[in-house]
Amino acid sequence: MSLKYAILGFLTLEPMSGYRLKKEFFDKSVRNFWPADQAQIYRTLYKLEQEKWISSALIPQANKPDQKRYSISELGQTELRSWLVKPIGHTTERNPFLLQLYFARHLSQAELLSLLQERLKNHRARLEIFEMVDLQPLAVNEVMKEQIRFGGYTLDFGLRYERMQIEWLEDVIEDIK
Amino acid sequence: MSLKYAILGFLTLEPMSGYRLKKEFFDKSVRNFWPADQAQIYRTLYKLEQEKWISSALIPQANKPDQKRYSISELGQTELRSWLVKPIGHTTERNPFLLQLYFARHLSQAELLSLLQERLKNHRARLEIFEMVDLQPLAVNEVMKEQIRFGGYTLDFGLRYERMQIEWLEDVIEDIK
């Protein structure tokens, strides 16, 4: 279960609440390769605390509801490191679009082309968004500067993946016509 | 739930048992983008029959245990078609390796390089396997010939995806060194 380690990873930056974890971290930096549901984050935080990989402190706040601020423990840091050094084997990425295309002999040429062209449009839009991302403003300190280095690699992966899918779709469309 | 539609799709080729569905179809053609567990296939077949999208017949066999042979119903064909024409929106592909890389600032350069190089080796091996695949022998009739056309597109996707990941890994390794 990778979500546990993602949470541990973010908590090495600084102690924070589940709410902030979700809003500022999961919904920003890793949402394109590890989205996380709010309910799942809270339940995983609970489990992590039970395992003593993290600990929590109730922080009263002015003008806002109380916050449960989580910190990574030494045990948690050890567990994070041992996950980080262990190679992750091949994991099949489920792709419902490929499944749809696989059975597309039941579609007319027009229906199929419409499907492919809509898909192509969406990938072009996603590529444009990725191309506009600028990570540099996030480099507020040394740790974040290092962090952005790796965020940059994952962003580069996303850019290449979108370009690959665009080229592939263009060629499939060409072949079908 | 795409598994339902994958099963329906295969049953348009010919009526068959859950066992054959698993061994000859899921474990071959679509395993790289839609793997399916045996338990899940059997339970989904049960649900599909309850919904009347498929029907079953008990076939006694010589030298083998009885077979429960499923056929797609007219309702099932209608449902398959309506799934096929409906565009599949963006689905985030969870990638635990990108997550690991994202938090790799906790690793030494040597540890990280070893991780990346092993990953690169695996992708090169997968590419080699994909490059050796020949779909032509499966073209035993007109329907399979059409089917292989689409199988070819999904295989091409796999080839390009592996090549993309190899290039990306090479560049990341270069950058880290």
Add this chain to the structure above:
DNA sequence: AACTTATATATGATTTGTCATATATGACAA
């Protein structure tokens, strides 16, 4: 006779992920 392999179906238990909803504080606007 005991063991292994292939064929064939089924269920229990658990994990992981998603969706909806509930509760509460306090700021700000209509």
Add this chain to the structure above:
DNA sequence: TTGTCATATATGACAAATCATATATAAGTT
């Protein structure tokens, strides 16, 4: 004062996926 928004945590219900195990037939092997 009513409603909305942002902050903040939590749980119920369910779907999807995985892992382990059970049962049975029959061929072939040791």
